[in-house]
Each structure stands twice: as structure tokens, then as C-alpha cells.
Amino acid sequence: MQKKTRDYFNIEKHSSLKPGKWNKITDIEGVKVGHSTLADGDIQTGVTVVMPHENNIFKNKLRAAVHVINGFGKSIGLVQIRELGSIESPIVLTNTLNVGTVSTALIKNILAQNEDIGGKAGSFNSVVLECNDQYLNNLRKLAVQEKDYFKAKENIKKDFREGAVGAGRGMSCYGLKGGIGSSSRRFKISEDEYHLGALVLSNFGKKKDFLLYGKSLSDIMPQKDEEEKDEDREYKSQDGSVIVILATDLPLSSRQLKRLCVRAGAGLAKTGTYISNGSGDIVLAFSTADYITEYDSGDFLQNKILKDRKLDIVFKAAVESTQEAVYNSMVTAESVTGFKGRSRESLKNLINNMER
Numbered sequence: 001m002q003k004k005t006r007d008y009f010n011i012e013k014h015s016s017l018k019p020g021k022w023n024k025i026t027d028i029e030g031v032k033v034g035h036s037t038l039a040d041g042d043i044q045t046g047v048t049v050v051m052p053h054e055n056n057i058f059k060n061k062l063r064a065a066v067h068v069i070n071g072f073g074k075s076i077g078l079v080q081i082r083e084l085g086s087i088e089s090p091i092v093l094t095n096t097l098n099v100g101t102v103s104t105a106l107i108k109n110i111l112a113q114n115e116d117i118g119g120k121a122g123s124f125n126s127v128v129l130e131c132n133d134q135y136l137n138n139l140r141k142l143a144v145q146e147k148d149y150f151k152a153k154e155n156i157k158k159d160f161r162e163g164a165v166g167a168g169r170g171m172s173c174y175g176l177k178g179g180i181g182s183s184s185r186r187f188k189i190s191e192d193e194y195h196l197g198a199l200v201l202s203n204f205g206k207k208k209d210f211l212l213y214g215k216s217l218s219d220i221m222p223q224k225d226e227e228e229k230d231e232d233r234e235y236k237s238q239d240g241s242v243i244v245i246l247a248t249d250l251p252l253s254s255r256q257l258k259r260l261c262v263r264a265g266a267g268l269a270k271t272g273t274y275i276s277n278g279s280g281d282i283v284l285a286f287s288t289a290d291y292i293t294e295y296d297s298g299d300f301l302q303n304k305i306l307k308d309r310k311l312d313i314v315f316k317a318a319v320e321s322t323q324e325a326v327y328n329s330m331v332t333a334e335s336v337t338g339f340k341g342r343s344r345e346s347l348k349n350l351i352n353n354m355e356r
Contacts, residue, residue, distance in 0.1 A: 181329025
């Protein structure tokens with residue numbers, strides 16, 4: 001089992017809510033995550049698939065929402081989610097220039113499962129989100145292929161790996177190694193227990209801005225002066241991105257899910273980011289509480305929705321889980337050397353050196 005942030009630091013004083021069993025987005029029943037990782041020399045990239053539930057997602061849609069914190073991104077499928085307030089696709093993460101390839105594979109997969117698409121059921125809205133991993137990955141090689149989507153889908157599980165895996169393989173976060181991170185919170189409303197989980201693809205921030213529960217890297221451990229290479233200076237002139245996926249088993253409307261998405265920005269800010277000019281920062285949230293069925297009889301939906309006045313604890317769960325998911329993406333990641341011999345060191349290594 002991978003060691004995560006709370007294995008190194010006492011974070012209970014920073015978090016009033018307890019994590020779920022896995023401390024991952026998969027603490028929401030039915031949610032599973034899988035990876036396909038490409039790690040070979042200057043190719044450091046991959047695909048990550050988030051399955052919102054175990055049934056046919058096209059025929060059993062979920063209420064969903066999207067919030068674009070800063071829109072420097074190339075994602076697919078956000079417009080329809082924003083308009084209709086529902087999601088009918090697995091959520092797939094990859095690098096910027098392979099969005100089209102992965103979307104084609106996803107569409108082929110859903111077409112094979114639903115013969116009515118292109119006829120009675122109309123079209124299909126694929127959801128593919130991205131970050132630019134060009135510091136460690138040779139983006140021009142377009143290394144991800146359609147088969148990598150299917151491999152990631154075959155690998156879906158509850159206890160998935162975090163860090164430098166899947167879409168997170170080539171990502172950087174605060175000048176260190178970033179990638180896939182996840183966390184969750186559980187809470188009670190009335191007498192029932194609910195969960196909220198976050199998954200991030202972290203690829204943003206400068207080392208001098210990083211905050212680990214209010215402390216900078218220089219507060220936590222001594223930093224040696226490093227000679228800056230020309231390509232490092234060039235890369236620092238570009239801005240990174242982050243994708244946040246929030247899932248909950250709480251019955252929320254798409255309007256409430258949009259409000260939930262906005263709170264993820266507070267969780268990101270707690271890690272030190274100020275959301276830079278050229279960053280692509282996107283949050284997608286969905287609820288698994290009930291389905292919007294494709295061929296349901298009748299003209300009206302009958303859904304239970306939480307009252308707005310009870311949302312504060314849910315907002316808190318979104319902030320806490322997003323913040324910890326970013327830290328987990330860094331702590332669980334191994335150090336990686338890739339394109340042009342560039343390297344990103346794991347936060348875990350710095351912590352272990354400090355302990356020694």
C-alpha cells in the first residue's frame with residue numbers, strides 16, 4: 001500500500017472530517033479508476049479512466065456540473081455537461097495533444113455497448129480532460145494510442161495507484177513531481193453517512209509558492225541552491241494546469257454540484273496556487289445518488305435533493321479532499337527523468353531525506 005500524506009504528517013488538526021476507507025474517490029460506491037502508463041525514455045505519459053458507476057453510463061446518466069476556474073485548456077465534453085447538467089461518459093484523463101485519440105477510443109467503446117447511438121438515441125458526449133506534460137514527456141511524439149484507453153479501462157479498481165501513473169506520469173507540481181492524487185471525506189446529514197471524494201491530475205505551481213498545510217518548503221526542510229538550466233527557465237515562463245474530479249453519493253442537483261465545484265478552488269488555493277494566467281484549471285463534479293435513465297417512462301423525474309442550508313459540511317469536504325489530493329499526488333509519486341534528461345523529484349524523497 002502506498003504511503004500518503006497523512007502517513008508522514010499529522011494532518012488531523014487541519015481536517016475536521018475523517019477520510020473514507022480508501023481515502024480515495026473510490027470511497028463512493030461504484031466509482032473505480034484505472035491507468036495505462038507509458039514510461040520509456042522521453043515518453044513519460046499515459047491515460048487514466050474514472051468510471052462513475054458500474055452500469056451502462058450512457059443509459060444511466062448522472063447529474064453533474066463543470067466549473068472552469070481558468071480556461072487555458074483543450075478538454076472535450078464540457079459544453080454539454082454545463083448545458084444539460086448530466087454526464088453520460090466515463091471521465092478520461094491524458095496529455096494535451098492526445099485528447100482526440102483518447103476520445104476516439106472512448107467513443108468506439110461506447111458505440112460497441114449501445115447500438116442505438118446514431119439512431120434512436122442520437123449522439124454521445126465523450127469527456128476527456130488534459131494537462132500538458134511536455135517538461136518530462138516528448139509531446140510531439142503523440143505516444144498515447146487508442147489501445148491505451150482500453151488498457152486503462154481494463155485496469156479499473158477501487159484501490160488504484162496514485163502518483164506518477166497513468167495520465168499523471170509526466171506531470172509536475174510546484175516544481176516537484178506531480179500526477180494523480182486522491183482523497184475523500186465522510187460526514188453525516190441527519191442520521192445517514194455520505195461520502196465525497198476528489199481525484200486530481202496535478203500539473204501546476206512554482207516551488208516557491210508551495211504550501212503544505214500553511215508551511216512552505218523552506219519551513220519544512222532546508223533547501224539547497226540549485227543551478228537553473230536554460231530549459232527550466234523557459235518552462236517556468238509557461239503556466240501549468242490542474243484537473244479536479246469530485247464525486248459524491250449525496251443527492252445533489254446539478255446547480256448544487258456547480259457550487260461544489262467552485263469550492264475546489266479554495267482547496268487548490270490552500271496548497272499555494274494563485275491560478276496563473278495561462279493555466280487550465282477545471283473542476284467536474286457528479287453525484288451517484290440516482291440515475292437519469294435514457295428510456296424512462298413518463299415525462300417527469302422524481303429525485304430527492306439536499307436542502308441548500310445543509311451544504312456547508314459538503315463544501316468543507318470538497319475543500320479538504322481537494323487539498324489533500326494535491327498533496328497525495330506529490331507524496332505518492334516517484335521521481336521521474338524523461339524528455340531531454342529533465343527530472344522532477346518526489347516530495348516523498350525530500351521528506352525521507354529530512355527524516356534521516
